[in-house]
Amino acid sequence: MSFTIHRPVADDWEAFRDLRLRMLRDTPIAYGETLKQALRLDDDEWRSRALRAVQSGNTAAVAVAQDGAWVGIMRGYVSQRRGPMLVGVFVDPGARGAGAGVADALLDVVVEWARGEGNALRLDVHADNPRAIAFYRRRGFEDTGRRIPYELPPFGEELEMELRL
Numbered sequence: 001m002s003f004t005i006h007r008p009v010a011d012d013w014e015a016f017r018d019l020r021l022r023m024l025r026d027t028p029i030a031y032g033e034t035l036k037q038a039l040r041l042d043d044d045e046w047r048s049r050a051l052r053a054v055q056s057g058n059t060a061a062v063a064v065a066q067d068g069a070w071v072g073i074m075r076g077y078v079s080q081r082r083g084p085m086l087v088g089v090f091v092d093p094g095a096r097g098a099g100a101g102v103a104d105a106l107l108d109v110v111v112e113w114a115r116g117e118g119n120a121l122r123l124d125v126h127a128d129n130p131r132a133i134a135f136y137r138r139r140g141f142e143d144t145g146r147r148i149p150y151e152l153p154p155f156g157e158e159l160e161m162e163l164r165l
Contacts, residue, residue: 001100003063003071005109012062013043013050019062019070020049023090029126031088034152052077057117060088061109063095063102071095074106076113076121083118086110089132096131103135115165124148124158136161 008016024035053060053075063072072095075088086107095102114121123141125132146160 001071001095001102002066003095003102003105005105006062006064006070007109008050008053008060008062008073010047010051010054013047015062015070016050016053016073017041017046019073019090020088022092023073023088026093027090027129029128029150029152029154029156030090030132032150032152059110059113061106063091063106065095072102072106074103074110076110076117078117079122082122084114084121086114086121086123089123098138104139107139111163111165119165121163121165123161125161126150127157127159128154133159133161136163139163 021035021038024031024033024038028035052058057078058076060073060075062070065071072091073088074086077085077087079085091103091106098104111121122144123136125136141161141163144160144162148158148160150156150158
């Protein structure tokens, strides 16, 4: 698949919103927010969320297909308690798989950013998301043993994974 990596800016809020809504429809156990909640947000909130990508202690990378469609995103932020965190991970179903290279390219951007922020990159992933867990393991993330209750239906738990930098 042919794509470019784009560093989103605040003016990309509409594309960010549209991708976020696709994310929530595709994998509702992955984002700590329901589609119903996201659909109630106003444009100012979407602008604010898109702006985070360019604020200090944050990063984001988007994969953009040749036709201009956003087909993947990964974000990072620095948690005061846990250090650099990988969040908001999504690759469109048509752009998934190691052969497509989208997830790997996006993760490379976030890993490079995290190297300047700490000695490990952490993430939380729902225990019932084996595709994501397999990707993270392939990229060197290890299960830390820490478990976090997932507070939205279908509930369950998230596991923390860590990549030493």
